[in-house]
Amino acid sequence: MGTASGIYKQVAYKEEVVYGVIPAAGAAQAVRRVTSSLDMTKDTYQSNESRTDFQLADFRHGARKVAGSINGELSAKTYADFMAAALKKPFAATAPIVGASITIAGVDGAYTITRAAGSFLTDGVKVGDVVRLTAGALNVANINKNVLVTDATALVLTGLVLNATPLVAEGPIAASTVTVVGKKTMIPQSGHTDKSFSIEHWYPDVPANEVYSGCKVSKIGLSLPPTGMATCTIEFMGKDALPGAAQYFVAPNPVTTTGTMAAVNGVLRVGNATVANVTGLSIDIASAQSGDPTVGSNTVAFMAAGRVLVTGQMTATFNSTALRDAFYNETEISLYAVFTADNSAAADFVAFSIGRLKVSGASKDDGEKTITQTIPFQALLNVAGGAVKATDLTTIAIQDSAV
Structure with missing residues (x-):
């Protein structure tokens, strides 16, 4: 049996179907970390008996x-x-706005993206969203740039480019697409969810593992x-x-890159x-x-x-x-x-x-x-x-x- 080293320790998790019940081993996710300090503790109780020998005769473990x-x-x-x-x-994703006629104007820090028809508000774009112009015969300087929305009306988004490079005034450009990047929560x-996870610490150099269930x-x-x-x-x-001696979440999905x-x-x-x-x-x-x-x-x-x-x-x-x-x-x-x-x-x-x-x-x-x-x-x-x-x-x- 070896001695556990933190650099070898692996952490993986999977969402539970039933609270506190460890799910099937497949399709878990390995997770990046600096540290992971999960541990099991127990309440403890000691006897309060008065004894003529002046000593404590019992001590028990309680809730885990x-x-x-x-x-x-x-x-x-x-x-x-x-x-x-x-x-x-x-x-969840916000549906891309496709086929829009887009005009770009404004100055650094307050560029405007104007559509000829429809409504950005109805389409779900919000102040604080990061959007990109992802399709259309737009100037290359305007395509696929992260733009933080600082103001929104039905027809106009005002925003700033996250990496501070300029947008080029142009338009209207037909058949353009405005995309809220990635997903939001x-x-x-x-309709609130109530998720719990099973999380494994795997120590291959011992070997030993611990799977912690019901983690919220x-x-x-x-x-x-x-x-x-x-x-x-x-x-x-x-x-x-x-606890166990073998890895439970075998071959989890690799960590993000x-x-x-x-x-x-x-x-x-x-x-x-x-x-x-x-x-x-x-x-x-x-x-x-x-x-x-x-x-x-x-x-x-x-x-x-x-x-x-x-x-x-x-x-x-x-x-x-x-x-x-x-x-x-x-x-x-x-x-x-x-x-x-x-x-x-x-x-x-x-x-x-x-x-x-x-x-x-x-x-x-x-x-x-x-x-x-x-x-x-x-x-x-x-x-x-x-x-x-x-x-x-x-x-x-x-x-x-x-x-």
Whole structure:
């Protein structure tokens, strides 16, 4: 028997059909990670008997539980299943808009894509979506570029190019296609899903494995520093663990190969303005889970879902009063963040849209340095959004180019 080494450890998962029941071994998914800390714990009880020998005579194990996290670097598709589980809605595509007559105009940071007929709003395009012009006899400078939508009306999308290269004014160009890239998920108004996963740690150098069942996402933490890699932490609460000596999820689908994201690549818009003074951003999606032990069972029979709460924090240099005043005046603002794998025109990306939030602080540091504000925020249901509206009726939406 060998000694386990972290570099050899393999992590794979599969969605469960029945909560807490490990699914069939085929078609599991291997997952990229920096660390994976899932483990099984037990409640413990000790006897309270008063004894003349002054000693403790019994100690028992109680309910079994699984807890821990998978920590990784943010990349397209890699953690999409867990994001969809946290938001309680599968990723879904927006149908491409085909055969449109398109005119392109505007300036850098505020290009316009105008259609001659139909409605972008009816077709489901929202502020915060990343779109591409994917077909038509358009200038090559306008084809297959990631464009973040910053405003939307029935006939006009206003947007900025994520890699800051120019669009060329032209049109109308007949038979063009506008595509919302990849797929989106969001906290829905109804039809919420309640997904659980079985997750395996496989140690081939021992050999040994542990399959953790009934794992539900309890929190997703996104950290987007000004330098270094963007990171993603997925926390789980689960039911039980099954140890063994052989790999259970044999030959899982290989890990994703999409590029790792750094916060320096992408765009951040706060309060309808593109900002360059933010020195850090974190977003936490807490998807509450709770379960109670029952008499006669050493595991929790079911993990019940609670509200999905979205909070976060920005740090920003104090070169504008806009964020401070949003706190002082309790002004509702929006936040749209897109992070790309590289600086190419059609780079993979993950985008986060929060249409309505309130700032809950604006403290400032001091010293012989640039003064920085710390801006915590609470995201709220965007009641102004919805069908045939410019924004989504949700607290947070996530778009992934590679799903």
